[in-house]
Amino acid sequence: MAALTTLLPVFFMLALGWASHQFGWVSPESKAGANSVIFDLLFPIMIFNLMASADLDMGVMPIVGYVFVMYLLAMLVVGPLTARFTGPERAHFSKYLLSTHEGGNVALPLYLSIVGASSNTVIFDLAGTFTCFVVIPIMIARESAKGTSAADIVRGIVTSPFIIAVVAGLILNLTGLYGLILASPFGSAWSATISMVTSPIVGLILFCLGYDLTVDKDSLAPILRLGAVRLAWSLLIVLGFFLLFNARMADHEFLMAVLIYFACPTGFGMTPLLYPLYKDNREAGFTSAFMSLYIVVTLIAYTLVVLLVA
Secondary structure, eight states: OHHHHHHHHHHHHHHHHHHHHHTTSSOHHHHHHHHHIIIIIIHHHHHHHHHHHOOOOGGGHHHHHHHHHHHHHIIIIIHHHTHHHHOGGGHHHHGGGGSOOOIIIIIHHHHHHHHSSOOHHHHHHHHHHHIIIIIHHHHHHHHHTTTSOHHHHHHHHHTOHHHHHHHHHHHHHHHTHHHHHHHSTTHHHHHHHHHHHHTTHHHHHHHHHHHHOOOOHHHHHHHHHHHHHHHHHHHHHHHHHHHHOHHHHTSHHHHHHHHHHTTSOSOTTHHHHTGGGOSSHHHHHHHHHHHHHTHHHHHHHHHHIIIIIO
């Protein structure tokens, strides 16, 4: 029942988005407006809060650094090398789908359903957050700005809402100002405001994923091939944990965190980032289908952990 409690809302919002498209309940223009609200307004606020409130414990930095390097290799090396196998016509965006894992909305609740309370998966999310909201926006800005001057590219990067949100959040975090804000009489009001702003984000992202969801015979095979590459790379990440952090992997709870987290789909936050790279709506549909279908891998992994490890 724990898995159902976690995943039913995910599938419901996907199904609602799909049905809204199929039956014309929401027009493409309205859906594009929802994308704009997420991408241009709400997401930067959430990123700012994540960066400002992150626990930057130096003791976990080797793990964060390892996961971050593996995400970089996925995008810069694995994606291009496997493009002929996964589909060269989608290589301009499919490489990004090999990196990051959805921690907060899939891995964390599934993991907590087994262990009760732990922050293990949050360690991995630090690398995923930096990859998704700093590195990837910069890479996409460069790719989508081909033909423009270097000055315009730099200007577009430094004025990006994502980059501004990350930098501002880190400044408040490292200076301790964010902690002072939360500890002040204004802290509870600020927390309530952030909660109000960010609570609709995941639901809207899932709705848009479902809206774009299209699986046809031409896209199913590439989706499965890309999924096989992502699964193989995730298994390699897990193997690296055994080699580099063997003492931590001896901890039963940490082992389960690794196994569940790295079986999760691409981070939902990737969805709005990739839109500048799409050539048509079919490519958005491919991304939606890939992320939705990969949840099957997550369910299998979660079941095996419950039966064999927990």
